[in-house]
Amino acid sequence: MRGEQGAAGARVLQFTNCRILRGGKLLREDLWVRGGRILDPEKLFFEERRVADERRDCGGRILAPGFIDVQINGGFGVDFSQATEDVGSGVALVARRILSHGVTSFCPTLVTSPPEVYHKVVPQIPVKSGGPHGAGVLGLHLEGPFISREKRGAHPEAHLRSFEADAFQDLLATYGPLDNVRIVTLAPELGRSHEVIRALTARGICVSLGHSVADLRAAEDAVWSGATFITHLFNAMLPFHHRDPGIVGLLTSDRLPAGRCIFYGMIADGTHTNPAALRIAHRAHPQGLVLVTDAIPALGLGNGRHTLGQQEVEVDGLTAYVAGERPDPLGPRSQPACQVAHDPPRACPLCSQGTKTLSGSIAPMDVCVRHFLQATGCSVESALEAASLHPAQLLGLEKSKGTLDFGADADFVVLDDSLHVQATYISGPVLAGCGDPAWCWRAVWEAPVCPAHPISVILPSSVSPWPWHTPMWQTRAVRLPEQLRGGWASGALLALRTATVGSDVRGWCSPTSGVIVLTFSPFEFWGGWFPSPLLTGAVLGTGGTRLALPLFSSLRCKAQLRKCLQVQRDRMVWAPPVGREQPGKNHLPGQGLA
Amino acid sequence: MRLVILDNYDLASEWAAKYICNRIIQFKPGQDRYFTLGLPTGLPRNHPESYHSYMWNNFFKHIDIDPNNAHILDGNAADLQAECDAFENKIKEAGGIDLFVGGIGPDGHIAFNEPGSSLVSRTRLKTLAMDTILANAKYFDGDLSKVPTMALTVGVGTVMDAREVMILITGAHKAFALYKAIEEGVNHMWTVSAFQQHPRTIFVCDEDATLELRVKTVKYFKGLMHVHNKLVDPLFSMKDGN
Numbered sequence: 001m002r003g004e005q006g007a008a009g010a011r012v013l014q015f016t017n018c019r020i021l022r023g024g025k026l027l028r029e030d031l032w033v034r035g036g037r038i039l040d041p042e043k044l045f046f047e048e049r050r051v052a053d054e055r056r057d058c059g060g061r062i063l064a065p066g067f068i069d070v071q072i073n074g075g076f077g078v079d080f081s082q083a084t085e086d087v088g089s090g091v092a093l094v095a096r097r098i099l100s101h102g103v104t105s106f107c108p109t110l111v112t113s114p115p116e117v118y119h120k121v122v123p124q125i126p127v128k129s130g131g132p133h134g135a136g137v138l139g140l141h142l143e144g145p146f147i148s149r150e151k152r153g154a155h156p157e158a159h160l161r162s163f164e165a166d167a168f169q170d171l172l173a174t175y176g177p178l179d180n181v182r183i184v185t186l187a188p189e190l191g192r193s194h195e196v197i198r199a200l201t202a203r204g205i206c207v208s209l210g211h212s213v214a215d216l217r218a219a220e221d222a223v224w225s226g227a228t229f230i231t232h233l234f235n236a237m238l239p240f241h242h243r244d245p246g247i248v249g250l251l252t253s254d255r256l257p258a259g260r261c262i263f264y265g266m267i268a269d270g271t272h273t274n275p276a277a278l279r280i281a282h283r284a285h286p287q288g289l290v291l292v293t294d295a296i297p298a299l300g301l302g303n304g305r306h307t308l309g310q311q312e313v314e315v316d317g318l319t320a321y322v323a324g325e326r327p328d329p330l331g332p333r334s335q336p337a338c339q340v341a342h343d344p345p346r347a348c349p350l351c352s353q354g355t356k357t358l359s360g361s362i363a364p365m366d367v368c369v370r371h372f373l374q375a376t377g378c379s380v381e382s383a384l385e386a387a388s389l390h391p392a393q394l395l396g397l398e399k400s401k402g403t404l405d406f407g408a409d410a411d412f413v414v415l416d417d418s419l420h421v422q423a424t425y426i427s428g429p430v431l432a433g434c435g436d437p438a439w440c441w442r443a444v445w446e447a448p449v450c451p452a453h454p455i456s457v458i459l460p461s462s463v464s465p466w467p468w469h470t471p472m473w474q475t476r477a478v479r480l481p482e483q484l485r486g487g488w489a490s491g492a493l494l495a496l497r498t499a500t501v502g503s504d505v506r507g508w509c510s511p512t513s514g515v516i517v518l519t520f521s522p523f524e525f526w527g528g529w530f531p532s533p534l535l536t537g538a539v540l541g542t543g544g545t546r547l548a549l550p551l552f553s554s555l556r557c558k559a560q561l562r563k564c565l566q567v568q569r570d571r572m573v574w575a576p577p578v579g580r581e582q583p584g585k586n587h588l589p590g591q592g593l594a
Numbered sequence: 595m596r597l598v599i600l601d602n603y604d605l606a607s608e609w610a611a612k613y614i615c616n617r618i619i620q621f622k623p624g625q626d627r628y629f630t631l632g633l634p635t636g637l638p639r640n641h642p643e644s645y646h647s648y649m650w651n652n653f654f655k656h657i658d659i660d661p662n663n664a665h666i667l668d669g670n671a672a673d674l675q676a677e678c679d680a681f682e683n684k685i686k687e688a689g690g691i692d693l694f695v696g697g698i699g700p701d702g703h704i705a706f707n708e709p710g711s712s713l714v715s716r717t718r719l720k721t722l723a724m725d726t727i728l729a730n731a732k733y734f735d736g737d738l739s740k741v742p743t744m745a746l747t748v749g750v751g752t753v754m755d756a757r758e759v760m761i762l763i764t765g766a767h768k769a770f771a772l773y774k775a776i777e778e779g780v781n782h783m784w785t786v787s788a789f790q791q792h793p794r795t796i797f798v799c800d801e802d803a804t805l806e807l808r809v810k811t812v813k814y815f816k817g818l819m820h821v822h823n824k825l826v827d828p829l830f831s832m833k834d835g836n
Contacts, residue, residue, distance in 0.1 A: 030655070042650045049661035 066104025139182025
């Protein structure tokens with residue numbers, strides 16, 4: 001566990017030249033850390049008369065508390081709701097990979113499953129603190145099976161249950177021992193739900209309302225019984241109606257217990273909620289907004305079919321739907337339902353090959369934060385607090401998590417101004433007699449390449465072009481060299497820029513296999529369409545990472561590329577994979593890499 | 595005495611800061627140290643208004659001073675007189691103060707040496723005048739009962755022993771005190787006037803603080819600004835290995 005003040009001999013780290021999120025504001029202050037906790041420098045100065053043992057320059061970046069994800073069903077191929085023999089290693093894999101999204105603590109979520117699955121899986125996922133091995137597990141979130149049939153969404157109907165017969169005993173029989181459980185989502189209109197809610201709250205488990213057709217009155221009564229959270233607002237509940245707002249009305253209800261703040265999860269991936277609805281919720285009750293990912297196992301993988309619990313889902317771009325029957329793959333574009341001609345691979349709900357039922361999301365947490373910031377136009381501080389402080393307040397952990405106040409756990413992320421994650425810090429356990437505490441103090445994930453040193457990746461030169469008469473999209477696949485594969489954030493769309501105007505490049509990256517798939521739009525020139533490999537190159541970036549890809553081997557193009565992109569072709573720069581330090585070097589990008 | 599008149603508060607602060615910087619560089623500090631001021635007594639150290647917090651937030655946290663070299667009078671000490679004597683001893687051990695930086699109050703006091711303080715006084719416990727309490731009330735949410743009534747302070751004599759003294763005066767409410775300090779005689783009712791007898795004093799003020807001075811005085815010292823500005827010419831930095 002983390003060291004107490006008794007770790008007075010431990011090293012003191014000072015992060016300078018940064019803006020930290022404290023008290024709801026971004027202050028130009030230094031962050032001091034010792035023994036896994038945030039330290040008060042004034043006490044250190046006057047009482048202990050010590051200075052920092054190590055200073056790290058953050059390059060003017062933002063230091064925010066680590067994000068907390070209270071609803072994540074899996075990721076990177078791991079499904080928490082699958083009863084495998086070794087659930088622990090799946091959780092550990094996800095815990096490690098989400099560090100790159102800035103998540104330092106999370107609640108693995110189990111969807112509606114048969115009781116055997118709960119009995120097998122729940123005891124295998126204990127509460128665990130984070131460290132260099134991965135984000136911390138705060139406890140399980142059990143979403144279902146005590147939910148409404150009409151609003152089950154992607155949850156399988158066969159395994160829905162009720163607790164009419166024995167109330168809390170029914171729940172215990174379904175889930176098994178509740179030691180590792182932190183949040184339970186249920187529908188309050190089910191019979192005897194109030195007894196169950198009270199019993200759960202008495203055990204310190206947070207009760208959430210979701211997948212329900214409850215009206216406002218039932219929801220308010222549930223809050224009086226102890227419910228404090230709403231699972232993915234707007235989704236899987238009755239829509240807002242002006243005479244009966246339903247669960248959505250809890251945001252502004254005046255019949256709640258005094259002083260109680262109702263929290264609500266929102267999936268800000270641009271699909272689950274229209275940005276206008278996101279804004280309405282945010283403006284109505286900003287202090288209760290909790291950003292969640294509701295990520296499914298397909299997070300970090302590519303398009304295609306994946307499982308979620310007992311269901312199959314289909315992923316296309318940033319959206320995931322319940323998989324339906326597969327029509328002829330060559331046919332869908334001519335479906336009459338979709339009148340808009342558009343290019344693949346943009347996800348179109350009408351052209352989707354499956355159903356229209358959303359099934360979780362594959363937007364990573366940092367993408368959600370950025371989208372939330374951009375959609376609501378709120379301040380950076382609000383967006384960051386929605387992902388860190390509010391989930392901590394929901395779980396009653398705001399003294400130690402979700403905050404950079406003195407004495408809190410030192411879990412934080414380093415972000416640039418556009419809120420891309422540059423590094424994630426979780427303090428490792430300070431072991432008694434640990435020979436070198438320095439290993440406890442390093443970023444557990446960093447953007448792999450320093451933005452000041454783009455890399456040249458040489459591709460085989462492309463096909464020589466000739467004018468075509470119809471616009472045609474071209475696809476190229478690139479396999480990254482071995483040393484660049486580790487650390488790519490996710491399979492989401494990368495931000496691309498091209499060296500010449502008039503062309504549009506979209507890319508998608510699979511972090512596991514190191515393959516980047518690029519799709520180029522053609523451009524029109526002299527009455528013909530040229531495929532864009534004519535371009536001198538493309539710059540791929542995600543967050544702070546940039547790769548320059550010269551696509552052509554003609555000398556003129558290389559010279560142009562060098563001029564446009566200032567790439568030094570012969571200079572390969574790479575960062576060591578996570579877990580291996582370079583001695584004597586700082587661990588923040590921009591420092592000492594070359 | 596040098597009287598440096600700048601246009602406004604920001605410029606005066608900047609000038610003073612540059613001057614101190616230059617003096618430190620010229621001094622070539624090695625083992626020598628500088629001392630800062632006294633503090634109000636009776637508050638716990640972590641009270642946001644204590645002098646410790648004030649000095650930390652406004653000064654110490656921005657510089658790389660060794661904490662062992664920062665000495666602040668502790669208002670919570672058991673024996674306050676012993677604390678004051680110990681402070682005087684620390685000054686002696688450090689070889690005396692090289693540059694004393696202070697401000698003045700509207701009643702002309704330096705540090706907390708209220709009107710009537712002896713001009714040869716040393717570090718001691720001092721009762722505060724009503725004016726000072728009113729002036730400090732803004733740091734205590736305007737509640738007069740919360741403002742401390744006693745303070746540990748360096749004495750006028752202690753400050754006179756410093757090799758150089760710099761006084762910062764800004765704002766129209768200090769204008770009368772400045773007038774009394776430099777244009778009238780030495781008087782224990784305006785304790786700052788004691789520095790007329792100090793070999794190296796420098797007063798840094800803004801335009802508003804000169805409102806009560808004679809035009810002749812102001813013009814005279816403004817005419818010397820070109821000489822004064824040489825004092826703040828950027829010197830080589832200490833990092834260049836001097």
